[in-house]
Amino acid sequence: MPMTGSRTRWTGKLVALSAAALLLSPAALAQEATPTGAGAEGEALVRAMDPSALPEGFEVPGSATHITNYGVHEWYQNLTAGEAARAEEYEIEFNQVDANLDLQASLAAVQEVAPQVDVINFTPVNEEASGPTITALAEEVGKPIICESSPTDGCTTLVSIDDYAAGFKVGVWAGEYARDNFGGTANALDVGLPALTTTVARSTGFAEGLQSVLPEARIVASVDGQGLKDTAVQVSNDALTANPDINIIFGINDDSALGGLQAFESQGGDTSQLLVVGFGCEGVACKDALMAGGPYKVSAAMFPEYQGRLLIDAGVAAFNDVELPAHIVAPTAAVTADNLGDYYTQGADGYEPNFEAISQISVEGEE
Amino acid sequence: MGADSIRTLDVGSPAGRSTRRPLAGLATWLFRTQEGVLLLVLLALCVVLSRLSPVFASERNVFVLLSQISLTMITAVGMTLLIVGREVDLSVGSMQAFVGVVAMQTLNATSNLFAGLAVAILAGVVVGLVNAGLTLGLRINSFIVTLAMLTILRGLAYTFTDAAVQNAHNLEAFRAIGIGFIAHIPGVGRIPWPVVITAVVFVAFALLLTRTTIGRYVYAVGGNPRAAELSGVSVWGVKTFCFVVTGVLAAVSAFILIARLNSGQNNAGFGFELQVIGAVLLGGASLAGGQGTLVGTLLAVLLLGTLNNGIILLGIDSSWQLAVNGLIILVAVLLDARRRRAVGQE
Amino acid sequence: MAAIHPDRSAAAPSAGGGGGIRRRLLPAVRHEEIALLGLFLLVAAFFAVAVPSARSGGTYLDLLRDAAPNLIAAIGVTLLLLAGEFDLSVGSMLAFTGVVTVSTFNATDSMWLGIVAGLLTGPLIGAINGYLVTVQGMNSLMTTLGMLFALRGLVYVWTNQTPVVDENGFSVFTGFYRGEIARIPLPGIIALVLIALAWLFATRTEFGRNIYAIGGNRTAARVSGIRVQRNTFLLFVLSGTMAAIAGVLVASQTGTGYFDAGVQGFELIVIASIVLGGVSLSGGEGNLLSAMLGVLILGMVAKGLRLMGAHTTQQLVVTGIVMLLAVFLHGVRQRMLVESRRRNRA
Structure with missing residues (x-):
C-alpha cells in the first residue's frame, strides 16, 4: 500500500467550498427519493456520481482500503469486486484487508490502515464494540470512514441496505x-x-x-x-x-x-x-x-456489486468534504424467477448485474 | 415412548457387552464405569425429554437425531483410536470443508460417485499421512501440527472455491447417501443411510479395537509407548495407522456432509473438532493415552446430540444450547472423577 | 552452570532422575529466549523489507498494544501449563468479564465498581476451575472445556447476544486502552509489568520454583513435601485473574461488554503461542519469557500479513506454516543441544 497520507487536505477543503455551491445545481437534486435534512444533497450527489464526469473541482482520492469482517464470504467477494471495479474507473488504488470475524484483528487492522490511505471503508465485526475505536480514529486521522453493513459511531456515513x-x-x-x-x-x-x-x-x-x-x-x-x-x-x-x-x-x-x-x-x-x-x-x-x-x-x-459501487462513490464525495447523511440506503428487491432477469444478465461467467435497473429501485421510506 | 429411546441406545450395547471388564456385573458396569454413568445420564435425559415433548420418541425424530450425530460419530471413532494412541487431531474441522470442496469438484467433473468418494478418501489418507509425518517424523507435538493443519486446510478450502461448490452432477446415489433411506425394516422403520454407515463403521472399529492385535497395540502404544517399543510394537506404525484412520473417517463424514448439504461448503465444520474431541474425552478417553472405548464415545455423542435435539424440540432459546452443553460436560466429568475416587483409581 | 541458576535447579531434586537432565539442559532453557528473540527479529525484518509501513517504530508499539490481552492471558495459562494443567476457559472469560464489567457500570453508575466486579470474575471462575480440578479430581482439559462452553453460553443467555453498551459512556475507561505514557501504550505497560512480576514469582519464589516440580512429576513433588493441590488451585485462580485483566482491557478497547469477545479461538491461539515459545503441553518444561516471545511472534506475523494486505486464505496458510516451523526448529535445537552434550561427555 503506497503512502498517500501526504496529500494536502487544504486543497481538498478549498475545493469543497466550490463543490458545495455546485451541489445546489438542479441537476444534482433531480433524483427520486431524496431525503430531507442534513446531507440530502450529498446523498443525491453520491447516487448520481459518474467517474467520467465529476463535479467541477472534485479531487479523486489516491487510495481506498476496505477492512472487511468476513472477506471469504461470497457477499464480500462480490462487494469488494464491485468496489475494485468502481475504484478502477476513478483510478483509485483499492485494497482489502480482512479480519476473518476476529474483532481484535478488525480493530487493529483499521488502525494500521488509516494512516496510509485517503478513504477507509469499514465493516465492523460488531458495531457497538467497534464504536470507541472508530470514533477515536476519526478524530485522529480526519479522513472519511465509510461504514458498511451496520451503523458504527465515528463513521462519516453508512452505506447499507435497510x-x-x-x-x-x-x-x-x-x-x-x-x-x-x-x-x-x-x-x-x-x-x-x-x-x-x-x-x-x-x-x-x-x-x-x-x-x-x-x-x-x-x-x-x-x-x-x-x-x-x-x-x-x-x-x-x-x-x-x-x-x-x-x-x-x-x-x-x-x-x-x-x-x-x-x-x-x-x-x-x-x-x-x-x-x-x-x-x-x-x-x-x-x-x-x-x-x-x-x-x-x-x-x-441486496446487490453487493452495486453496493460496492455506492461505497466508493460515497468515499469520493466524503473525500471532497461533501456533507453526507448518516445512512445512504442501498437498494433491495424481492427477486423471483420472473424478475431476476431485470437485475442480472446470465452470461458465460455467471450473472452480470444490471446497474441501470438496480439504481432505479426506489428506497423511499427506508432507513 | 420409552421403548424408542431404548432402541436409540441398542446400537451401542452389543459392543458394550464385548468390552465389559471381567470382574464387572451389569450394576458395577453402570455405576463404576464412565460408560455406565453416561448411559444413566442419557437414559434420564431421554425419559425427561419424552415426557416433555410428544415428538421426541417418535420414529421420525429418533432417526433425525441419529442422522444428525452420524457425522460427529464417524469422525469420533477415528479420534478415539488416535486419542487412545496418545495423539490428537484438530484438523478434522477444516477437513469437513476441504474434503467436501474437493470431493464435490471431482463429482462435478466426473459425474461418478466412486471417483468422488475415492478422491475424498485419498484426501483423508494424505492429510492423515501429513499429520503423522510431521508429528512422528519431525517430532512436533500433534496438537500443534494439527492446529496448523486446521488453519492451512481452511485456507486451502477458501482458495479452491469462492463460496460453495454446488451440485452440478445430480447423481441420485449421491443424494441417497445424505438423505436417503435403506429399505423399510418391519418394526423399526426406514433407516437413513448415514445411520447405517455409522453403524458399520462403529461395529468394524469396535471389533478392531477390542478383538484384534492392532487394537491391543493401540492401547499399548498409548498407555506406555516405551514398553510397547521394547516389546517389539512399532509405535511409529501404530500411530500412523491411527492418524490415517482419523483422516479417512473425517473424509467419510465430510462426504456424507456434502451429500446432506447438496454442496461443498468452504465454511463447513467450524468448531467441529472441539465437538468431536469433547465427545471422545467425555466418553472416558484420556489425552494421556491408553484409555477410552468406542462405546463410551458413542454414548457421549448420543448424549450431546440428544441434548441439542431436545433444546430445539422444546423450543428453548438457542442461547441455552452452549450453556447446557458446557454444564453437561462438567457434570459428566465430575461424576467420572467421583467414580474413579470411589473405585480407588487416581 | 547450575550455580548461575540456583533458582531453576531447586526444582530438580524433587523430579528424581529427570533432574539431572534438566540441570544439564539449563543453557538450552537459557538460549530458548535468545533463539526466539532471533526468530522474532527475523519475522520483523522480513516484514520491514516487504512492507514499507512496517518499518516505523510505531508498528512495534502498536503490536505491544494489540498483543497485550494475549500476553496477559498467556501468563496465567503458561504457569498452569508448566504445572501440567490446562485452562481453555480464557477465551470465554474475555466475554464474561467484559459483560460483568459493563453491566456493573450500568447498574451502579460507577466505573471503579465495574472494574472491580470485572476483575473479581477472574478469581471466582479460577477458583471454580481450581476446585473442580484439585478437590474433585476432574481432568483440567475437560473441566475448562466445559467451562468454555458454559461461560460463553451463560453470556449468550444473559445478554441475549446483544453487546452490553456502556450507558454512562465512561471516556476514562474507553480512553485507557488507547492511552500511552512516553509513547508506550498503557495496555502494553500493564502487560510488561505483569510479565515482570510473574517472572519474579516463577523464578524467585519457592512457590514458583515448585511449579516445575509439580509439572515434571506430580507424585514425586507430593512426596517431597510440595502442597500440590493448594498450589495448583492457586495457579487456576491466577490464570482466571490474568484472563479477567485481559477481559477488562478488551472491554476498554470496545467500550462494551461484547458477548463474542475471544470467540475466534482465543484460547487456542494463546496455547499455540505458548507452545511455540517452547513450553511443553505435558508440563514441567519451558519458561515464561519464551512463551511471551511466542505470543509476540504470532502477533507480529498476523500484523505483518495485514500490513501486506494478504488475503485471509494466505493469512491462514502462512500462520499455520510459521507455527509448524517454529515448533520444529525448537525441537531441532533441543536435540542438537542434547547431542552436543552427549558428545562432550564422550
Whole structure:
C-alpha cells in the first residue's frame, strides 16, 4: 500500500467550498427519493456520481482500503469486486484487508490502515464494540470512514441496505404466495442469526411483512443457523421434526434458506407445499435455485456489486468534504424467477448485474 | 415412548457387552464405569425429554437425531483410536470443508460417485499421512501440527472455491447417501443411510479395537509407548495407522456432509473438532493415552446430540444450547472423577 | 552452570532422575529466549523489507498494544501449563468479564465498581476451575472445556447476544486502552509489568520454583513435601485473574461488554503461542519469557500479513506454516543441544 497520507487536505477543503455551491445545481437534486435534512444533497450527489464526469473541482482520492469482517464470504467477494471495479474507473488504488470475524484483528487492522490511505471503508465485526475505536480514529486521522453493513459511531456515513424493509418486502411476497397457494396457511420457520442486529432486523421484517398480509400467520420456530449451511441443516432438521406443519422457511441468508430446504427434503417432505424465502441472493446458488423453479421462490436481493459501487462513490464525495447523511440506503428487491432477469444478465461467467435497473429501485421510506 | 429411546441406545450395547471388564456385573458396569454413568445420564435425559415433548420418541425424530450425530460419530471413532494412541487431531474441522470442496469438484467433473468418494478418501489418507509425518517424523507435538493443519486446510478450502461448490452432477446415489433411506425394516422403520454407515463403521472399529492385535497395540502404544517399543510394537506404525484412520473417517463424514448439504461448503465444520474431541474425552478417553472405548464415545455423542435435539424440540432459546452443553460436560466429568475416587483409581 | 541458576535447579531434586537432565539442559532453557528473540527479529525484518509501513517504530508499539490481552492471558495459562494443567476457559472469560464489567457500570453508575466486579470474575471462575480440578479430581482439559462452553453460553443467555453498551459512556475507561505514557501504550505497560512480576514469582519464589516440580512429576513433588493441590488451585485462580485483566482491557478497547469477545479461538491461539515459545503441553518444561516471545511472534506475523494486505486464505496458510516451523526448529535445537552434550561427555 503506497503512502498517500501526504496529500494536502487544504486543497481538498478549498475545493469543497466550490463543490458545495455546485451541489445546489438542479441537476444534482433531480433524483427520486431524496431525503430531507442534513446531507440530502450529498446523498443525491453520491447516487448520481459518474467517474467520467465529476463535479467541477472534485479531487479523486489516491487510495481506498476496505477492512472487511468476513472477506471469504461470497457477499464480500462480490462487494469488494464491485468496489475494485468502481475504484478502477476513478483510478483509485483499492485494497482489502480482512479480519476473518476476529474483532481484535478488525480493530487493529483499521488502525494500521488509516494512516496510509485517503478513504477507509469499514465493516465492523460488531458495531457497538467497534464504536470507541472508530470514533477515536476519526478524530485522529480526519479522513472519511465509510461504514458498511451496520451503523458504527465515528463513521462519516453508512452505506447499507435497510434490513428490516428488505425482510418486510419478501414477507409480503410470502404472505401473498401463501394466500394464493396454501389457502392462507402460513406456518414459518425462521432460520436466523440472533448474534447480529442486522440479521435480527431481517427476521423481524419478514415476520411483520408476512403478518401484514396474513394476520394469522405464525413463526412457529426460530432457530440459530449461525448463517452457515451445515449448522442451518442441523437446527432446521430438529425444528421441522418438532413442527411438522411448517410450510414456509425463511433464512437470513442464502445458506440458511438453502440449509432449511435441504433439511425439509431430507425428511421426505412434500416440497410442492413448501415456500422457501431467502435473503441476500449474492451468490450463484440462490440465483440458480430461483431459476430452477423449486420451492425456493423469492429472495431479498441486496446487490453487493452495486453496493460496492455506492461505497466508493460515497468515499469520493466524503473525500471532497461533501456533507453526507448518516445512512445512504442501498437498494433491495424481492427477486423471483420472473424478475431476476431485470437485475442480472446470465452470461458465460455467471450473472452480470444490471446497474441501470438496480439504481432505479426506489428506497423511499427506508432507513 | 420409552421403548424408542431404548432402541436409540441398542446400537451401542452389543459392543458394550464385548468390552465389559471381567470382574464387572451389569450394576458395577453402570455405576463404576464412565460408560455406565453416561448411559444413566442419557437414559434420564431421554425419559425427561419424552415426557416433555410428544415428538421426541417418535420414529421420525429418533432417526433425525441419529442422522444428525452420524457425522460427529464417524469422525469420533477415528479420534478415539488416535486419542487412545496418545495423539490428537484438530484438523478434522477444516477437513469437513476441504474434503467436501474437493470431493464435490471431482463429482462435478466426473459425474461418478466412486471417483468422488475415492478422491475424498485419498484426501483423508494424505492429510492423515501429513499429520503423522510431521508429528512422528519431525517430532512436533500433534496438537500443534494439527492446529496448523486446521488453519492451512481452511485456507486451502477458501482458495479452491469462492463460496460453495454446488451440485452440478445430480447423481441420485449421491443424494441417497445424505438423505436417503435403506429399505423399510418391519418394526423399526426406514433407516437413513448415514445411520447405517455409522453403524458399520462403529461395529468394524469396535471389533478392531477390542478383538484384534492392532487394537491391543493401540492401547499399548498409548498407555506406555516405551514398553510397547521394547516389546517389539512399532509405535511409529501404530500411530500412523491411527492418524490415517482419523483422516479417512473425517473424509467419510465430510462426504456424507456434502451429500446432506447438496454442496461443498468452504465454511463447513467450524468448531467441529472441539465437538468431536469433547465427545471422545467425555466418553472416558484420556489425552494421556491408553484409555477410552468406542462405546463410551458413542454414548457421549448420543448424549450431546440428544441434548441439542431436545433444546430445539422444546423450543428453548438457542442461547441455552452452549450453556447446557458446557454444564453437561462438567457434570459428566465430575461424576467420572467421583467414580474413579470411589473405585480407588487416581 | 547450575550455580548461575540456583533458582531453576531447586526444582530438580524433587523430579528424581529427570533432574539431572534438566540441570544439564539449563543453557538450552537459557538460549530458548535468545533463539526466539532471533526468530522474532527475523519475522520483523522480513516484514520491514516487504512492507514499507512496517518499518516505523510505531508498528512495534502498536503490536505491544494489540498483543497485550494475549500476553496477559498467556501468563496465567503458561504457569498452569508448566504445572501440567490446562485452562481453555480464557477465551470465554474475555466475554464474561467484559459483560460483568459493563453491566456493573450500568447498574451502579460507577466505573471503579465495574472494574472491580470485572476483575473479581477472574478469581471466582479460577477458583471454580481450581476446585473442580484439585478437590474433585476432574481432568483440567475437560473441566475448562466445559467451562468454555458454559461461560460463553451463560453470556449468550444473559445478554441475549446483544453487546452490553456502556450507558454512562465512561471516556476514562474507553480512553485507557488507547492511552500511552512516553509513547508506550498503557495496555502494553500493564502487560510488561505483569510479565515482570510473574517472572519474579516463577523464578524467585519457592512457590514458583515448585511449579516445575509439580509439572515434571506430580507424585514425586507430593512426596517431597510440595502442597500440590493448594498450589495448583492457586495457579487456576491466577490464570482466571490474568484472563479477567485481559477481559477488562478488551472491554476498554470496545467500550462494551461484547458477548463474542475471544470467540475466534482465543484460547487456542494463546496455547499455540505458548507452545511455540517452547513450553511443553505435558508440563514441567519451558519458561515464561519464551512463551511471551511466542505470543509476540504470532502477533507480529498476523500484523505483518495485514500490513501486506494478504488475503485471509494466505493469512491462514502462512500462520499455520510459521507455527509448524517454529515448533520444529525448537525441537531441532533441543536435540542438537542434547547431542552436543552427549558428545562432550564422550
